[in-house]
Structures are given as C-alpha cells and as structure tokens.
Amino acid sequence: MRPGSMLLAAAAATGLLVAPLAGPAAAATSATHAAAAAPSVPVIVRHDGTGAAEAAVIRAGGTVGQHLDLVGAFTATVPGGAVAALSTADGVLAVTPDGEVRLQGDEWQADKDQHSMFSLTESIGAQSVWSAKDATGARLTGQGIGVAVIDSGIAPVAGLDAPGKVINGPDLSFESQTPALRNLDTFGHGTHMAGIIAGRDSGVKAGNEADKKQFVGVAPDAHLINMKVAAADGAVDVSQVIAAIDWVVTHRDDPGLNIRVLNLSFGTDSTQDPRLDPLSYAVEAAWKKGIVVVVSVGNDGLTETRVGMPAQNPNILAVGAADPLSTANRADDVVADFSTGGNATRHADLVAPGKSVVSLRVPNGYIDAAYPQARIAEDPAQRYFRGSGTSQAAAVVSGAAALLLQQRPGLTPDQVKRLLTSTADAMPAGDELAQGAGQLDVAAAVKAPTPAVSTQAFLPATGLGSLELSRGTAHVADPDTGTELTGEVDIMGQAWTPAGWAQVCTTGAAWDGDTWNGRTWSGRTWSGANWAGRTWSGRTWSGAVWNGRTWSGRTWSGRTWSGRTWSGQTWSASDWG
Known part of the structure; x- marks a missing residue:
C-alpha cells in the first residue's frame, strides 16, 4: 500500500x-x-x-x-x-x-467500502454481467453451474443457506467421524470463499442483485459442492486433497451437480517437478475432463520466485491478488505485496481483488474467535469478516468462470482461460510479472468472441512422482506420540502406487463407490475406528497447527491461507484489520 x-x-x-x-x-x-x-x-x-x-x-x-x-x-x-x-x-x-x-451512518454501508462484495463485483464488471442473458433468456448469474470448493467446509450461514445452494460431498476431513461437525466449517476459511463465489442473501430479488444493502457473491445463482478436507486444527494430508479432487472428477456429471469449476484456495511448498507431482497431476486430469480449475498462487510475496503447488501446473488458472488501495479507480490498483511473484516460466495467469475482502463470517469458528477485530464492527448483524490473500482472489475468478460457463456452456477450460486472460485489464502501477495478463474484467470476457477450440501446448504430466515430496514440508502427526505421517502412504496407511492411481485418475474412475486407493473413504466410516491405527491431527500441514505457517510451511496459498500467517501478519494485522 x-x-x-x-x-x-x-x-x-x-x-x-x-x-x-x-x-x-x-x-x-x-x-x-x-x-x-x-x-x-x-x-x-x-x-x-x-x-x-x-x-x-x-x-x-x-x-x-x-x-x-x-x-x-x-x-x-x-x-x-x-x-x-x-x-x-x-x-x-x-x-x-x-x-x-x-x-458513517447507523450501519455499515457496502458501497462506501471499496473491499466489500458490492464494490468488488462492481469493479470487476460482474454487476453489468448480471443483467445480460444466456441463450435461454436467463440472466447471467451462474444459474445451473456447480462450483466445487475443496476447503475447510461451508457453514449454513445467511447468504449460503438457501435450499440447493450448497450440496455436501463426502466429508474427507478428520472431523467427519463426529456427526455434529460433519461438513461444517469449524475453521471459517471455506465459508469465506463460498460467499465470494456464490453468496446470495434470501432478500435479494431477481434482477436486483446489485443491492448494496444485501450480500451478493460474484455468481450468486451458482450452486456449491462442499468438499471438506480440513479440520479446525488444520489437520489434513495431501492425500485427502487428492482424494477430494478425484471425487469431484468422478462425480462431476452426477444429477444435480454439473461441476464445471473447481476452487482450490491453497498450495503446498512441494519442489517436485509439476509433471511428476501427484497433486499437480490430479488438477490437470480434472482440467482435461472439462473442469475449470482455479488455484491461488500463494502469499509468499512479490520477491518469491516459486508459486505454490498445484499452481505450478501450467494448464490451470493460477490467480494472484490485486490491491485496490481503497479507491474505486482501478487505474491505481497494484498487485498486493503478499501475492507470490513467481518467475518467467510460471507466475499468475491473472490477478483479482484479494485485499481486505469482506465476506461471510462463521461465528465462533477458529479464525472468528482468534481474530474478532476482523469482523465488520459497523454491521449490526455481525455477519461479515474481512480477509486478504490469493485465496480470496481465486474465489473471485471461480465466480467469474461460472458466469462465462452459464453464458456459453460449451466452453472448454482452455477457452475459459483464454477469455479471462485475453480480456484482463493491464495494471500500469502493478508488478509486471506478478500481474500476469492483468486484472480480471469479467464484463469484457462476456462480450468477447469465443476463442477457437485449441489445447494448450504443454508437456503432459505423468503423476508418477512421490506423494511424500508432494507434501513439501507439511505433515500431519499423531497427537499422542508426535509420529508424523511420512512416506509413500495415504492417511489410511495404504501404500501409494503412482502408476495404478494415475491410470484411474486419468479416466475419472479413481473412486469406486466409497473406495479410493483400495480403502473405504465414505466420510462416515473410514474403514476403522481410528484412522488406520492413528488419529492424525495435532501438528497438521506445518508442524505447528494453525499458528505456525498453516497448512504446510508455505502452503495453502503461501505461508498460510492469507497474507503471511494466520497469527502473524494476516487476519489480525496487515491483511485482515
């Protein structure tokens, strides 16, 4: 700033x-x-x-x-x-x-806050898109498009509680064995993302989505598929994330789902070649099956030359964060200082608003309890929470992709990527490399002609690399013994066989009923009472639960979900004030 x-x-x-x-x-x-x-x-x-x-x-x-x-x-x-x-x-x-x-009045005014969803959707052109129509005459609000959110769950708070808004997939988190917590967001991050992508207050009338007194996400009529992988203490292994991606691919065309977009607001610090890394291979397989995969590049700062995994995969949409500098004029916008810069080979494909974004709050969730100062104090209902990160920016782009796919259902992921990047606005004041093609302008993308059908010319991934290397520096641990889950095994203790998994991943058949990688992963009965002999929680992705560097050293969007750490300079400090 x-x-x-x-x-x-x-x-x-x-x-x-x-x-x-x-x-x-x-x-x-x-x-x-x-x-x-x-x-x-x-x-x-x-x-x-x-x-x-x-x-x-x-x-x-x-x-x-x-x-x-x-x-x-x-x-x-x-x-x-x-x-x-x-x-x-x-x-x-x-x-x-x-x-x-x-x-500034008796209550917080969304149009007076340049980081609110009202200001955000106005700035990226979404509000003008909502008045446009698709081939059937329906307004472009994301209707019929399913967006899968692999995250910490989605809470049924106002704005996400309408019938059919959120469809629960299997809970693959360590909390799935507790019925009262199953599918719910005990941390608060997934709900924040869900609100940005497709939140819609029940009082919003059709055709009046641009109501500054109501909460409305980028694609307010898209539906969300809730893929919970993270517990409140942050415990999650990369094998759980890969299993969630595979489930989305396997069930993308199930009745009522129509999963066309996958939001991954995270990344590990794996240094493995993305052509070998299993996490990278999983997102590439989803892309080739017709799912637009949107991933945050990380929050390690503009000087960091390596984006997170799986953003390193060149096929998918890697998103960095823009900072509006609290003004309505986009001409002075810059790339947020926490957004990972990348290098000439791989950096953000484009950027979207990601600084101090106001979205939905989970009362008494981990981040809500730990950082109450990030709530919007002027809102009498105390519904909102302010957060920064490339996580938020990725969620904005996921919503934009849903709008495009409603307008033109036949678009391939490559065409969606081309539309969004070719119409992005250059940022004269922004870091030239870190901004990629520039800042998201979904109104321009909707007006642009459909690109010719083509495939990106990148060498295909094989997925034959190491599961352990894919974890990077992050490991879940047995809270009683401190023993970390390492090596070529998943959370069930099942051996990881890259060649066999890669084959079924490619065909979209990695899940067989409730079975993945040879064991039952139903979300209700994990084939044993205590996770194959150990209750993996404790030190999580980063070795120090959520107050270290989060999910994995420099994972889940950099050194955390946002900014530079949940407990350091983020939620309560320079990015979440």
Missing part, C-alpha cells in the same frame, strides 16, 4: 471518518515540561515497525493504545504540546490528531 493512502484505508476499514491533521509540524526533537503539562489529545502514530515510535510516545508523557497493523500505526494519547516534537522523533513516520470520530 502506498504511504499516502494508509490513513484513508484505515478509515475505510473501520467505517470511521477521521479528521485530518491541521497545520505544519514543528521541528522540535523532545517534549518540554510545559508540553507535558498540556491537556492530552488522542493521536494516530504511523511508525517504522522498530518500536522506537512507542518509546517516543512514552518519553513524551503519553500512553500507547491499540495497534492498527493494517496501516502500520497505533493509537496513542499524548500531551497536546508534545505532538509536534513526536512527529519528528525516531521511528515516527507521521502523527495525526485523532479528531472527532463519527460513524
């Missing part, structure tokens, strides 16, 4: 209006006794992150208040006469008197 927009962003993020600093700052270097005796005033102090600014406040006779990590600042109370000196102290970038603060 540019320094000049930080305080504006803070006001937008909190729903407050803050009076600006009046008059020039003096050049004094320390507070005098007279200044210290003056009445105290509230201020906002922008700092350099070294801790020197906090020390300067205390020396000036003030007190440090709440940290506003979203804008690199904190609140403080200091003697009025010390403000000028404080503004030039070491570590202080700026001091703004926190003038009269007033709410």
Whole structure:
C-alpha cells in the first residue's frame, strides 16, 4: 500500500471518518515540561515497525493504545504540546490528531467500502454481467453451474443457506467421524470463499442483485459442492486433497451437480517437478475432463520466485491478488505485496481483488474467535469478516468462470482461460510479472468472441512422482506420540502406487463407490475406528497447527491461507484489520 493512502484505508476499514491533521509540524526533537503539562489529545502514530515510535510516545508523557497493523500505526494519547516534537522523533513516520470520530451512518454501508462484495463485483464488471442473458433468456448469474470448493467446509450461514445452494460431498476431513461437525466449517476459511463465489442473501430479488444493502457473491445463482478436507486444527494430508479432487472428477456429471469449476484456495511448498507431482497431476486430469480449475498462487510475496503447488501446473488458472488501495479507480490498483511473484516460466495467469475482502463470517469458528477485530464492527448483524490473500482472489475468478460457463456452456477450460486472460485489464502501477495478463474484467470476457477450440501446448504430466515430496514440508502427526505421517502412504496407511492411481485418475474412475486407493473413504466410516491405527491431527500441514505457517510451511496459498500467517501478519494485522 502506498504511504499516502494508509490513513484513508484505515478509515475505510473501520467505517470511521477521521479528521485530518491541521497545520505544519514543528521541528522540535523532545517534549518540554510545559508540553507535558498540556491537556492530552488522542493521536494516530504511523511508525517504522522498530518500536522506537512507542518509546517516543512514552518519553513524551503519553500512553500507547491499540495497534492498527493494517496501516502500520497505533493509537496513542499524548500531551497536546508534545505532538509536534513526536512527529519528528525516531521511528515516527507521521502523527495525526485523532479528531472527532463519527460513524458513517447507523450501519455499515457496502458501497462506501471499496473491499466489500458490492464494490468488488462492481469493479470487476460482474454487476453489468448480471443483467445480460444466456441463450435461454436467463440472466447471467451462474444459474445451473456447480462450483466445487475443496476447503475447510461451508457453514449454513445467511447468504449460503438457501435450499440447493450448497450440496455436501463426502466429508474427507478428520472431523467427519463426529456427526455434529460433519461438513461444517469449524475453521471459517471455506465459508469465506463460498460467499465470494456464490453468496446470495434470501432478500435479494431477481434482477436486483446489485443491492448494496444485501450480500451478493460474484455468481450468486451458482450452486456449491462442499468438499471438506480440513479440520479446525488444520489437520489434513495431501492425500485427502487428492482424494477430494478425484471425487469431484468422478462425480462431476452426477444429477444435480454439473461441476464445471473447481476452487482450490491453497498450495503446498512441494519442489517436485509439476509433471511428476501427484497433486499437480490430479488438477490437470480434472482440467482435461472439462473442469475449470482455479488455484491461488500463494502469499509468499512479490520477491518469491516459486508459486505454490498445484499452481505450478501450467494448464490451470493460477490467480494472484490485486490491491485496490481503497479507491474505486482501478487505474491505481497494484498487485498486493503478499501475492507470490513467481518467475518467467510460471507466475499468475491473472490477478483479482484479494485485499481486505469482506465476506461471510462463521461465528465462533477458529479464525472468528482468534481474530474478532476482523469482523465488520459497523454491521449490526455481525455477519461479515474481512480477509486478504490469493485465496480470496481465486474465489473471485471461480465466480467469474461460472458466469462465462452459464453464458456459453460449451466452453472448454482452455477457452475459459483464454477469455479471462485475453480480456484482463493491464495494471500500469502493478508488478509486471506478478500481474500476469492483468486484472480480471469479467464484463469484457462476456462480450468477447469465443476463442477457437485449441489445447494448450504443454508437456503432459505423468503423476508418477512421490506423494511424500508432494507434501513439501507439511505433515500431519499423531497427537499422542508426535509420529508424523511420512512416506509413500495415504492417511489410511495404504501404500501409494503412482502408476495404478494415475491410470484411474486419468479416466475419472479413481473412486469406486466409497473406495479410493483400495480403502473405504465414505466420510462416515473410514474403514476403522481410528484412522488406520492413528488419529492424525495435532501438528497438521506445518508442524505447528494453525499458528505456525498453516497448512504446510508455505502452503495453502503461501505461508498460510492469507497474507503471511494466520497469527502473524494476516487476519489480525496487515491483511485482515
């Protein structure tokens, strides 16, 4: 974020209006006794992150208040006469008197927040698409298109609770053995993604989707297939994710599903060649079976030269995150600083809004309980949660793909990719490599002619690599013994035979009833009372549950689901404020 927009962003993020600093700052270097005796005033102090600014406040006779990590600042109370000196102290970038603060109305207003779904759908052109029609005369809202969401589950919160909106696939998570938790989102991430893709409030009337008082996702009439793989503590193995992808491929044409899009807001830090990596092979097989696979590139930052797996697969749609800088003008948008840059061979195909995105909240879910400051405080119903990451950006693109597929059901995944990338808007201020083709413009994609049918000319993957290497640095562990699940076995302890699996994966027959890789994976009876002898949970993908680097070192979209870690600089700090 540019320094000049930080305080504006803070006001937008909190729903407050803050009076600006009046008059020039003096050049004094320390507070005098007279200044210290003056009445105290509230201020906002922008700092350099070294801790020197906090020390300067205390020396000036003030007190440090709440940290506003979203804008690199904190609140403080200091003697009025010390403000000028404080503004030039070491570590202080700026001091703004926190003038009269007033709410922007009785409730949060979506059209006043550039990170809300109303502003987001307007900026990418979705609102104009909703008024267009398909060949049958139906408006383009994603009707009839199934989007599979492999994630932490989907909670039946308002906006996702309409009959037929969410269809539960098998729960492949470690919580599936607890009936009260089966298919539900105990973490909060999957629901956030689902809201972005296809949320729709029950009060939204047909033809009035662009209602700033209602919550509406990018493809509000698409239906979601809930593929839960992650538990609240983050425990999940790459074999579970591959099994979920295979299930989606096997059942894509089942009555009522019509799965045309697969959203994967994650990635492992596998360094295995994507032509060999099983996770990469699984998404390529889904792509070749007619499913548009949308994957986040990761959140390791613009200087990171390797995107996550399976985004490394060149066939699928790899998505980076754009930052609107809290303005409605897309001309000044940049690639978010947390979005993985990649290299000349593989980087994001395009970017979509992914900074401080407002979507649906899971009350008392892990992230909700851990980071309550990410809730939208001005919303009386407390329905919304703000989050950043290439995870959110991927969800935006998944919704856009659903709109295109309703308009032109015969599109192949390659044609969808070509339409979205060829019509993306260049970002003059954005990182040239990390933005790929530019920022998503779904209105332009809907208007563009259908590309010629062609196949991307990449060497096909084989899937004959190592399951263990596909895990990268992430392993689930037995919570009692600390023993990690490693080697060429899945969570059932079943041997991994790449050649045999790759063959059935290619044909879309990896699942036989409730059986995958030779064992029963029904989501209800895992062929044993305790997961083939061990209850895998504990250290999860990253060796430290959710407060380390999340699902897998640098997995599930970089070093976490969002930003740079759930507990470091993300949900509660620079990306989730």
